[in-house]
Amino acid sequence: MPSNICPECNQKDTSYNWCKPCNLKHFQNDFNNWTSGNAKVDKFIQDAQLNANNYWRVIEWIPYDRFKDVKQIGKGGFGTIHYARWIDGYIDKWDIENQQWKRYYKDQEVALKKFDNFVNFNDMEIHYKTYASFTGSSSIRFYGITQDPETHSYMMVLEYVADGNLREYLKINFNNINWKRKLFNLYNLSERLMNIHKLDIVHQNFHPGNILSSNFKDTYSIYISDFGLSKLIGENQNNPEKKNIVSVLPYITPEVLSSDEKDTKAAMYIHLELLLTK
Structure with missing residues (x-):
């Protein structure tokens, strides 16, 4: 159960270091500062952010240029997996002093999953929704969505697992x-x-x-x-x-x-x- 008090609204946090009503406003205020270029992708990410009860449930649009050391490490029936380092790291909590999101694990290891047999976002939506529902509990952490600049294929940004399958x-x-x-x-x-x-x-x-x-x-x-x-x-x-x-x-x-x-x-x-x- 949350026991901390939000320093912004002086109410109990929704979960550890996370006040959903305050963070909802911070996400909303940032909606005009980013876009995937696809209205449906934007809506999916925005809905997930507005409904996030803790930082584990937050997903983002992550521009492809925020990754480095990208290399293919696997290929399966549904697509290819790439290893990468995420320069910025994931959102952890709101930094009141600097009025921006505080992030953890800069240069974080992640996996980029590209779907070869899915044509567009509609094909992958159930896949995304399922990951978003279980991230950090039943499934590996789902950090967000990016797009391969060469093929224009959407890619899931996932937790990198060292021991593999x-x-x-x-x-x-x-x-x-x-x-x-x-x-x-x-x-x-x-x-x-x-x-x-x-x-x-x-x-x-x-x-x-x-x-x-x-x-x-x-x-x-x-x-x-x-x-x-x-x-x-x-x-x-x-x-x-x-x-x-x-x-x-x-x-x-x-x-x-x-x-x-x-x-x-x-x-x-x-x-x-x-x-x-x-």
Whole structure:
């Protein structure tokens, strides 16, 4: 529970060092000072900022020139991942004295995720919304959106995870992890999945390559990623704009392949598969 008093309005903070009513005004006052060049992208980011209950929920439009040391480090079914250093770092709290946002971790390591099979922002919106809903809890931290100046593709700015994904980690470390640690990690993943299902969202692409961590030895730093196939429960699956399935076939649930209505119980199909993963 928040216990600090906001120095601006003298009311209790909404969360630690975060006063939502005051920060809402600061974000609003800054809306005319930036744009992505796309009204829908701007609206998405602005709505997220106005609804942020803490600094973990804040996302921004980040110009591409605010990154350095950009290099490709991976490629998957949905797109490419680049490593970069974010010159400015993320928003932490409002600096009353200097009347600007105070930022942490300048030159912060981040991952830039570009979607090769999604044409425009509309295609990626459910992906963005899901990340924004879970950033810092069930999924890795979502810092904002940028745009590749050469291809004009939108890119997600995400937390960089040093240990990478579970599939690659287990190839090297499987025999070094005892069963107590494995079961703790599976229990933690179950909670992450449950948080996603509480929002009536099914992942549909849950496999070891989409389980990430900065430190797999720390149960609480394991996150779920890649919501490219995720859908709202009950959503019409006969959408004419539905994209081809791009995923890892052994881990796609049967109802995704058959285009039947999704059910959260199907996620347990994948969760049981993970027990057998090496």
